[in-house]
Amino acid sequence: MILQVYITVNHQNQQKQSRNIAIYPQKFLIRLTFLLWLGKMKVFYIDFTFKKLKGLYMKKLSLPPTERRRLTRNQIYQYIYKAPGCSKQEIADSLNFSMPTVHQNLNELTQAGLVRIDGVGESTGGRRPLQLTINENAHFSVGISVTDDHFRIIAANLRLDEIAYQKYPHPHCNNMKEMGNFLAADLENFLNRFGLNREKLLGVGIALPAIFNADRTCVVAAPTLNLRDQSIRPLICSIPYPVSVCNDATSGGYAEWYVQQDSDCMAYISLEGGVGGAILMNGVPYTGLNGRSGEFGHICVQPEGLSCKCGLRGCLEAYCSSDRISTDLGISVEQFFAGLEAGNLAYQTLWKDYLRHLASALATIRMVFDCRIVLGGYVAQYLTPFLKELRGLTASRDPFDEEAEYISLCHYPKHAVPLGAALHFINLFVEEL
Ligand SMILES: [Zn+2]
Structure with a gap:
């Protein structure tokens, strides 16, 4: 595995040292940034490659092994x-x-x-x-899910068990540097609040609702964050720990694949305010030519149908986002499902339409990938009573399967995204030890 390393030496007015590592697992690219404040304002870049990052986590073992x-x-x-x-x-x-x-x-x-x-x-x-x-508690990893107004920060042990969780509100961020500053402050608060030992921290995974460029150094578009064409380097440099940045739906899928490792290929669909997803092949996300694979929210399920945030009409997201059954009605998702259970006829009509369009997209995904499909995201926690109906609706659109039992619900309806972000460093530790 070839690792590419960037070292940045930044001289400022304090005696401090920190290190950041950005890890891009699909390309096996590791980028290191060293920041040194030594008294003068100078910046140096040193860029080199080497074949193997050895000894990163070996310092507590007694003998340097061959x-x-x-x-x-x-x-x-x-x-x-x-x-x-x-x-x-x-x-x-x-x-x-x-x-x-x-x-x-x-x-x-x-x-x-x-x-x-x-x-x-x-x-x-x-x-x-x-x-x-x-010893699952020998180390831990932190995962952070970024939305337009909150950071959801989770700490997970080596078994991906949640050991701490906190949601932090934040104001709108105009760029990655601002986001990094808010995030760094909240992260330190989080570590202090839960008494987490920084020496055991493997790294910090950050999941953004964003499409990245091919080498994942730049956010091409993040509509819900109102950001475009932003380098992620300022965000990485704000955090004084190893950092990995990835797409949020891919992170969610990654966490689900970890707990359900029973198939080679898995499609994951996240049903939240936005509808996204990921395709995982042997646990590795398939990103596509432009990093847009798994953008299931923009599959057309109704030509000339409802308007979507992307500017087109008839997208899955326009029919199956959580907004349609909450924000658009002026209620919460919980209230919608409570009303549905109580027999609200308007909600029942809307929900049938929701399931019908979701089934249409599921049949399409199955037809393309012929794989297992996991439904995740916030809405998935309410889907258990409707799973049989959803499978039936999907099977009626699938000429090859009468049961559609390839559809299942997620293991982590609430914290899949930050857990998946944390998982990058857990896997790295297990594989590189
Ligand atoms: Zn769309």
Whole structure:
């Protein structure tokens, strides 16, 4: 994996040092920015590439490993990560390692606080085997979902379990530098408020409702933030921790794929104020030629239909955004579904129209990708009672499937986006350890 590194040295009037890393996983591009304030106003750029970022998270392990030893240790760690409760013998048998090799690596991982014993298993004749698991709280990652008026900040442990969450209002940001300044202040408040140890922080994932350029260094358009053609560098440089920036719906899909890793390809649709989504192939987002893959909200479901924010008519977003069943009616989404349950006829008519157009888009997506479809976003938490009807409506538009059981509801209806943003650094840690 080739990593590209940028180092920025910025001399100002204070003795401080910080480091930022922007990670673009699809291209395996890592960008480092070092900021040094040494007393003079000068800026230097140093740009170079190297083949492997070694040792980033290894400082707590006792011995600097050779690459081969690191790979062995990483295989053992990943095995325990994926099979919690496994025994030493299972590891040795599955990975074809000798018991002394397994024993030595486990000692190092245990001493580094990365693996722990989680009980004893059933005896198969001899001594009862120790059950091993990773120490999920050895590190944590932060994910941030950005909307036009709020930052939703979450901290997740190595199992992507939520350990802290807070929503912060913010004024309109005219550019990425302003956003970075607000975000940096709220992030520090968040870490302090929940007493989170910065030494355990792997990085900060930031999910924006935006379309990026091909190398993801620039926001091409973010209509809901009212921003266009903005470099993300000022945002990254505002945060004194490793930073990753990505699209919000892709983040949501990434989190869902993590908990449901049972298919090669998955389409994720986020039903919120905007309707977006992502296509994930083996956990990797397919972004398309222009970074616009998964913009399901602008599939035409009704030619010459309702006006969409994009300027066209008949888009899925015009029919299935949460605004249609809340803001446009002057009520909350909760009130809409309460009214629906109470038998409000106007709501029932509107909801039937919502489901009909959603089914049309789902059938189209299935026809194109022939994959599982996960419905996420804020509205998805209310869809359980309507899933059978939605599957039926979709199947009636699908000549190849009578049940449409490929449609399922998300695992994280509320915090998928910030969790997915946090997941970038968790995966990086597990893969690079
Ligand atoms: Zn549209």
